[in-house]
Amino acid sequence: MPNDVGHEIADALAALLRRDTRTRLYRRLTEGLGEAVDEITYPVLSGLARTGPRSAADLAGEIGLDRSGVTRRATRLEDAGLLRREPDPHDRRATLLALTEAGQRTVDATRRRLAAHIEASLASWPPAEARAFAHQLQRFVTDGPFT
């Protein structure tokens, strides 16, 4: 493999990980979905949508955050009606975080928007190439230098 491949991907990754890139993307995806959902709070919604109701500590471990942060974000989302705290039936001290219907709709809308943006930017690609790229990207992210 030519070693310029590494640098080429490195440059692309650097551009991708840039702060304002992330901020702009989040802003675009969450625009008009209410004040409570933004770059800070969305990972809580998204993580909850992935696995269903779960505890704050559990969710914190997944998104690489302290429990206190998850608690505070959850409170904000709860105030906005996107999230609901329900007592764990098996453990009376525990409280499970669960999406409300509005929260689920918000997550769906956001993910749909992102997918639409991606597909729009891939519109001019040959379908087979786009499909191959998607698989390679996924493989690269899971196997890549990020674990």
Added chain:
Amino acid sequence: MPNDVGHEIADALAALLRRDTRTRLYRRLTEGLGEAVDEITYPVLSGLARTGPRSAADLAGEIGLDRSGVTRRATRLEDAGLLRREPDPHDRRATLLALTEAGQRTVDATRRRLAAHIEASLASWPPAEARAFAHQLQRFVTDGPFT
């Protein structure tokens, strides 16, 4: 184009943009390079390496940050000997930020590490496929839903 491609890439991107993914990657890349260089200060070094000496305001525009932030980071890097402030010969009120030799070496080492990690994770790929992926990724990042 099948619409699951959009969602597949969306999932990969979400994993890539996760906070701890970024933090871990930065930590690995800057390990042992001194206390001053980290996720916060590195973009200044990197941006400077890209275009040569330039003003703080100019650099701030590129990395999507306020000038004050660049100034503060630059001061930290200056204290660590990685960066040098030199007066602009054409404008006596302006100061140009420039990498020292140590700063340049730090950037080179970091980029080399990232490229090495990437290539290692692509070691099992057919070379042609890796090359194609690199080009597609670059194209996707520049044309993609990030502008």
Added chain:
DNA sequence: AGATTAGCGTGCGCGGCGCACGCAGCCTGT
């Protein structure tokens, strides 16, 4: 039953960030 542990929310301090001010140097009009 008493002691230890687990889960949660919150107060506290740290640090990054944007905003706005003050100062120094440039530039344009008269």
Added chain:
DNA sequence: ACAGGCTGCGTGCGCCGCGCACGCTAATCT
């Protein structure tokens, strides 16, 4: 030439996200 506006820089200020640690409640262990 000089006076006013403009530009570039650094810094103080306030906001906010974040990790740490405490107190409280409830489960679990001996």
